[in-house]
Amino acid sequence: MDTIQITLPDGATREVPSGTTAAQIATQISPRLGKEALVARADGELVDLSRPLDHNIKLSILTAKDPDAVQVFRHSAAHLLAAAVLELYPHVKLGVGPPIDTGFFYEFVREQPFTLEDLEKIEAKMHELAAKDVPNERKLLPKAEALELYRKANQEFKCELIEEKAIEPMVSFYTTGKFIDFCRGPHIPSTGRIKAFKLMSVAGAYWKGQEGNPQMQRIYGACFVDQKELDEYLHKLEEAKRRDHRKLGTDLDLFSIQDEAGPGLIFWHPKGAIIRREMEDWLRAELTRRGYDLVFTPHVMRLELWKTSGHANFYRENMFAPMEVEKADYQLKPMNCPGHILIYKSRLRSYRELPIRLAELGTVYRYERSGVLHGLLRVRGFTQDDAHIFCMPEQIEKEVQDCVEFAWEVLRVFGFERYEVELSGGDPLRPQDYAGTPEEWKHAEDALTNTLKRMNVPYKFMPGEAAFYGPKIDVKLVDAIGRPWQLSTVQFDFNLPGRFDLEYVGEDGSRHQPLMVHRALWGSVERFFGVLIEQYAGAFPAWLAPVQASVLPVSGKFEEYAKQVTQQLKDAGIRVHLDDRNEKLQAKIRDAQLQKIPYMLILGGKEVEANTVAVRHRAKGDLGPRSLDQFIADLKSEINSRAAV
RNA sequence: GCCGAGGUAGCUCAGUGGUAGAGCAGCCGAUUCGUAAUCGGCAGGUCGCGAGUUCAACUCUCGCCCUCGGCUCCA
Structure with missing residues (x-):
């Protein structure tokens, strides 16, 4: 019999008979590996463990430690879901069922919606099928036969997939017991190891994710190889709920969104407004230090202006409808750029002035479809920390x-440690969605790429994600529980300077067109605030905390002293609250803790006697007594350093 | 926008056609207390809005408003 040579990842080689499977090799290496193996990688390609190997090959045996293997595992779990659904509801039509970051989903078309009770039944059925340890077997069918099979079963979506995806005459299927699915694979050998999963939700989704296509019901499941990981994930979801800025916004009385006013419009309550003011004060100082000029521009401007800028064309879907005033149409601004451009154009500019950096905390209004609004993170009216650089x-x-370095300073000051950088380019297949020529786009993308490379910043290139007027660098930051949020953006613009005939007089005395960069670091004050609330779980560092210290007299007897202390703190510029309610100390402490106030000053007989304050920190607990002056000095230094405690 | 689930007191939630409930918060009183909830009382509602069915609607039907989850991740 022929032998073939298998090269393992450590360089070792093995001679085995042709037709040996990866599973057999895994068991040869060690019985334990044989048991833990999920899938193999042969010459870089993922394959079933049961696939017979027939030529010399580089082989890795993958276990749950390999992210790709985990995705294969989840994909098999998706098949298990479909198998269970088909057993319970034989007439559903099948869509696609891929793995996702935390599990899997599968799409179905069924007359009735799946209810929560249905999900429970399906989940039970999945466990039942898993317990039987049914093998996942690969089968090849001629394309015509495959189509015929699905036509008979009325699975028109599967037919569509085969028509689109099958390039070879034979197409692959996987069977899980009675269930058979058109699938490239690979899969784990059998269902027995799929235990740690939980069906999470059922949601509407367009076929192939495209609006206008039929809607399917998508059942989402969380799925991990180990129960422990699933438990951790579910715990993380609980944590996310606890930190949800929408909940904390109400609990801590930071902001609200009101039906009477309209969706996606934010009311900043006094405590939220204090935080915003501190944030803005920091930003304005930093902008000034970095050579920006602060400006203000109107909220409505003639529609004609937005025609010139191209927004009325490219951005129409996101704008509020124009309003008519004295027979002229006015447009509520969705962006600040045209305003800043008008300031630039207000007089002739010299090359000596460049770069001109115009910054504005500019409030804009955008029409977002009702289904996409989300707390502070996706709203219809918001204030950008916007700037336009003409150079x-x-x-x-x-x-x-x-700009990129400024963005990092922002991340540092507000306590974010993890971020991802994306470079978004145009979509070469949809030039009609973008202003400017392909040459201009290439030039701009190169400039951004060079900058990132020179700065040694790792980034991902994202084609088709650019703004309509130019490519951009986006900084997405990763919050405490691993979710990414897009905030900072630095965008090239080869469009507006031309549309507005921007000029400067060069050294040579003739006129030139400046380049333009749009940039926002927080993105919007609202979104950044929302992320910040979640980042700190509402426990803002002292410099941002709406109430920095709470004075808690042990009983009414010490009210006089408490008032004195409170006034001294106020005089020192500390945001202080006196809790003189007729409550026990424990209750006052509890409420201060729940309000996440950084410091509590507990005042009783001992403190009056010694003329001290007993300090309690919301996280560090009882810090003992000290003089009020000492406390004020310490707190002021904590505030001034913007310490992230 | 679309699919699904929701909207009951400030908050969290119970209430399947027959006089709207609880806990917390609030107010009043008692208590004067040492590091995460003192006790008692009172008040608080157009049950999202509007139509309809019914002797009777928080409850059933329809329309609208708003909220939540999802709608990119290739068999």
Whole structure:
């Protein structure tokens, strides 16, 4: 019999008879590996463990430690879901069922909606099928036969997939017991190991994710190889709920959204407003330090202006409808750029002035479809920490670099440690959605790429994600529980300077067109605030905390002293609250803790006697007594350093 | 926008056609208390809005408003 040579990842080689499977090799290496193996990688390609190997090959045996293997595992779990659904509801039509980051989903078409009770039944059926340890077997069918099979079963979506995806005459299927599914694979050998999963929700989804296509019911499941990981994930979801800025916004009285006013419109309550003011004060100082000029521009401007800028064309879907005033149409601004451009254009500019950096905390209004609104993170009215930089070509890379560095300073000051950078380019297949020529786009993308490379910033290239007027660098930050949020953005613009005939007089005395960079670091004050609430779980560092210290007299007897202390703190510029309610100390402490107030000053007989304050920190607990002056000095230094405690 | 689930007191939630409930918060009183909830009382509602069915609607039907989850991740 022929032998073939298997090269393992450590370089070792093995001679085995042709037709040996990866599973057999795994068991040879060690019985334990044989048991833990989920799937194999042969010459870089994922294959079933049961696939007979017939030529010399580089082989890795993958276990749950390999992320790709986990995805295969989840994909098999998706098949298990479909198998269970088909047993319970034989007439459903099948869509697709891929793995996702935390599990899997599968799509179905069924007349009646799946209810929560249905999900329970399906989950039980999945466990039942898993317990039988049914093998996942690969089968090859001629394309015509495959189509015929699905036609008979009325599975028109599967037919569509085969028509689109099958390039070879034979197409692969996987069977899980009675269930058979058109699938490239690979899969784990059998269902027995799929135990740690939980069906989470059922949601509507368009076929192939495209609006206008039929809607399917998508059943989502969380799924991990180990129960422990599933438990951790479910715990993380609980944690996320606890930190949800919408809940904390109400609990801590930071902001609200009101039906009477309209969806996606934010009311900043006094405590939220304090945080915003501190944030803005920091930002304005930083902008000034970095050579930006702060401006203000109107909220409504003539529609004509938005035609010039191209927004009325490219951005129409996201704008509020124009309003008519004295027979002229006015447009509520969805962006700040045209306003800043008008300031630039208000007089002739010299190359000596460049770069000109115009910054504005500019409030904009955008029409977002009702289904996409989400707390502070996706709203219809918001304030961007916007700026537009007008510069000469030779200045552009430096300006972009400064923006990216500024963005990092923002992340540092607000306590974010993890971030991801994306470079978003145009979509070459949809040039009609973008302003400017392909050459201009290439030039701009190159400039951004160079900057990132020079700064040694790892980034992902995202084609088709650019703004309509130019490519951009986006900084997405990763919050405490691993979710990414897009905030900072630095966007090139080869469009507006031309549309508005922007010019400057160069050294040569003739007129040139400046380049333009749009940038926002928080993205919007609202979104950044929302992320910040979740980042700190509402426990803001002292410099941002709406109430920095709460004075808690042990009983009414010490009210006089408490009032004195409170006034001294106020005089020192500390945001302080006196809790003089007729409550026990424990209750006052509890309420201060729940309000996440950084410091509590407990005042009783001992403190009056010694003229001290007993300090309790919301996280560190009882810190003992000290003089009020000492406390004030310590707190002021904590505030001034913007310590992230 | 679309699919699904929801909307009952400030908050969290119970209430399957027959006089709207609880806990917390609030107010009043008692208590004067040492590091995460003192006790008692009172008040609080157009049951999201509007139509309809019914002797009777928080409850059933229809329309609208709003909220939540999802709608990118290739068999």
